[in-house]
Amino acid sequence: NAGVMQNPRHLVRRRGQEARLRCSPMKGHSHVYWYRQLPEEGLKFMVYLQKENIIDESGMPKERFSAEFPKEGPSILRIQQVVRGDSAAYFCASSPSGQGPQYFGPGTRLLVL
């Protein structure tokens, strides 16, 4: 059973471009969480999704950020018009039921030039 997959592992964008981060949960997991880890800071919750539904997006900035988890395919975290302050590591986690342990992917490290 493969773990949580994230791609790309590293992403470089110039200010104003769009960034798309992908997360494939573990097989059988229908709950996905996105976290952001800014340099020298801890992980902060961004959004919680189940298949085709956003359950909780209280940690996600209101502008430029969006997330989806379609019926088929990976979960996508999309950042429009990136700014330097978006540079961070973005982690995805999945769980089978929304309770119990979360399993994390290796993260996508976004660098905005």
Place this chain on the structure above:
Amino acid sequence: KQEVTQIPAALSVPEGENLVLNCSFTDSAIYNLQWFRQDPGKGLTSLLLIQSSQREQTSGRLNASLDKSSGRSTLYIAASQPGDSATYLCAADNTNAGKSTFGDGTTLTVKP
């Protein structure tokens, strides 16, 4: 709003020493608390999860305890090894839906 604090921020010990990492949380109405390990530039590896009804969990040389009334959890590492060097994070779930609040971590260095 839940706040999770980990003290110390960094710890350096000689190989073979037993050590304790501390995690405190302000809202004791948690469903579970999870300990993770993060290696530099890598993702998080789940070490132990303690449900709110449990007092401790053990895995190999690791033992995690939970005291909800005092808002504390500890991670005990026995007979530390250089390979244990990493950042250790604790995360508290108040939602029973996996939305966790993380501490900033304790960076452990075990010297050979």
